[in-house]
Amino acid sequence: IELGFPQNRGAMKITLLGTGSPMPDPHRAGPSTLVQAGNQNIVVDCGRGCVMRIVGAGLMPPMVTAVVLTHLHSDHISDLNDIVTTKWIMSPVYTPLVIIGPVGTKRIVDGLLMMLGPDEGYRLDHHRDLREGPGLVLDVREVSPGDSVQLGDVTLEVHRTDHRPVSPTVGYRMSHEGKVAALAGDTIPCAELDVLVRDADVYVQTVLREDLVRTLAAFVPPLEERFTDILDYHSTVQQAGQTAARNGVKKLMLTHYVPTMQPGSEDEWRALAAEHFSGEIILGPDLTSLEV
Numbered sequence: 001i002e003l004g005f006p007q008n009r010g011a012m013k014i015t016l017l018g019t020g021s022p023m024p025d026p027h028r029a030g031p032s033t034l035v036q037a038g039n040q041n042i043v044v045d046c047g048r049g050c051v052m053r054i055v056g057a058g059l060m061p062p063m064v065t066a067v068v069l070t071h072l073h074s075d076h077i078s079d080l081n082d083i084v085t086t087k088w089i090m091s092p093v094y095t096p097l098v099i100i101g102p103v104g105t106k107r108i109v110d111g112l113l114m115m116l117g118p119d120e121g122y123r124l125d126h127h128r129d130l131r132e133g134p135g136l137v138l139d140v141r142e143v144s145p146g147d148s149v150q151l152g153d154v155t156l157e158v159h160r161t162d163h164r165p166v167s168p169t170v171g172y173r174m175s176h177e178g179k180v181a182a183l184a185g186d187t188i189p190c191a192e193l194d195v196l197v198r199d200a201d202v203y204v205q206t207v208l209r210e211d212l213v214r215t216l217a218a219f220v221p222p223l224e225e226r227f228t229d230i231l232d233y234h235s236t237v238q239q240a241g242q243t244a245a246r247n248g249v250k251k252l253m254l255t256h257y258v259p260t261m262q263p264g265s266e267d268e269w270r271a272l273a274a275e276h277f278s279g280e281i282i283l284g285p286d287l288t289s290l291e292v
Helices: 050-056 080-090 105-126 191-197 210-219 221-232 237-246 266-274
Strands: 012-018 032-037 040-044 066-068 097-102 138-143 148-151 154-160 170-176 179-183 202-208 251-258 280-282 289-291
Touching (some): 012 179, 012 202, 012 251, 032 170, 032 179, 050 080, 080 097, 080 105, 154 191, 170 191, 202 210, 237 251, 237 266, 251 266, 266 280
Parallel strands (some): 040 066, 066 097, 097 138, 179 202, 202 251, 251 280
Antiparallel strands (some): 148 154, 154 170
């Protein structure tokens, strides 16, 4: 775990802020990934505990330049309110937070701001310097597959993914000085995912293990169907390896482990992807990172 900014100028640094899932785990925050490149600190999804992990990665909330959402499942957005509020109240000079996401994101943010309305009022009443600023203003941009967004010197290309019945869902291909990071979010293998990750320097994929999901489901019969339902809209560890190999990816980074990856089982998970992909496979606890 290397904290702070990329060590090499021009590099992209990818940090797994949260590697957990909807099932609470005291050792793993909810799904969230930090991409640092140039003058940008981009948070991709923001599950529970994300802000604490941002600080753990060597940043403070005012340094976050954008939040990018792959989809609107609650476990991927539950800490959005904390990023929004903490960036605002901790910034000496507030720059509106950029929030990028699929269609539906504006509705989510409108509801979020309504929920935060009383808190914003309390803080404006109490702090003269906040009253002199713009207030809790956000720059919300809804995107669709085929769109391209420029954040400083980082280019984001938006690609469709397949997490149905959740729709729309998107992944992001981020480019900076010739380096490419492809962040897929929750999806099964599909033609659009292949385009998203093709020849990427690093491909970040949320994964599950079907064998463990089925074993866990059998122990809780009333929830067995609900557990096994998730198998048809997430990539398995093996499928992530196949997607990486098929598309010439250089490094494969796995996250959002379902069920929770137990300490000491990292090599077992890695081996499943390595059956199909011969490149470097990165996984581990929260704050695991690499540079490309």
